[in-house]
Amino acid sequence: MATYPSTPRFIFDGEIITKKGALRSESEAGYTMSRPRYTKAKKSFTLNYTAIKNEDYAILEAFFEANQGSNFSFSHPIDPSKSYTVTFAIDELKAKPVSAGRCSTVVELIEV
């Protein structure tokens, strides 16, 4: 399984979402019955790359092209000891030029 590139480094204003759904049923008497919808919570990650070099963007782009649709491992720098099996949650990788030779992009990953 491929590993998500550790360079370029993204900045930490992205998001880490932990998703675990629940079924809730509200009664007319005012109480609510609830139970989890499934057993394991899943994470999703939004990674913001701001003003990275074009050659660094090329690394991301090459990885995106090679691994779109498949699963790969990813560790977030907040807790490098944990590794997640994820896939891209986006269909398009967009580069926004910010200055000569630099651009910004956002990558979204979702745990499978």
Add this chain to the structure above:
Amino acid sequence: MEQLKLTTIADLNALGTYSVLLVALEINIPSTPTIYVVNNSENINFQGNEYMAFPFEIGEISAGKGETPNFQILLDNTSRAMSQYVMTYDAYLKQNGIDGNGITCTAYVLNTNDLSEAVLTEYFQLTNFNTDNKTATFNLGTESLFNKTYPPRKMYANFCSFKFKDARCGYTGELLTCNKTLSDCRARKNSKRFGGFMGLGGGYRE
């Protein structure tokens, strides 16, 4: 009806609980391994089998006038695994016939706090199926007398209705397949026992 454990009943009636109610399916397709899937975010072990976390949907039960109740199960087919199973099954039916070789499905509702028993167990038979690049759709229902073949044996000109290698076919050779035609039967030197009716619909057939 099976008696549930008191702990399970307490879980089912609790206002808030850690337990999850999961729907698991055991699908038996002759000629392919039994499929164990559960609509969950991770695999579950139940009755000695590992149920794989797999996305599927169960449709509404429809019961029209004069029809037996039926519903659809939509299994994810992105990996085309289900297509492969269905094609293998199709080839199996051509060799062995449909009698006794239908697809059956057992649906379980499981309480994750106690996986020693199912909260609910239901058995269904497949009435028909189709696949596309996203989903494999199985129409499941109960057995209907209206769907029973009658008379039990139909007469075809160039199609043998015997199960390959069964007592009526009688072939004991090494070949593993038969396409049910007279020419195939002759190639196996078994045409004396051919189960078609060559005189039908315009006389002798190849």
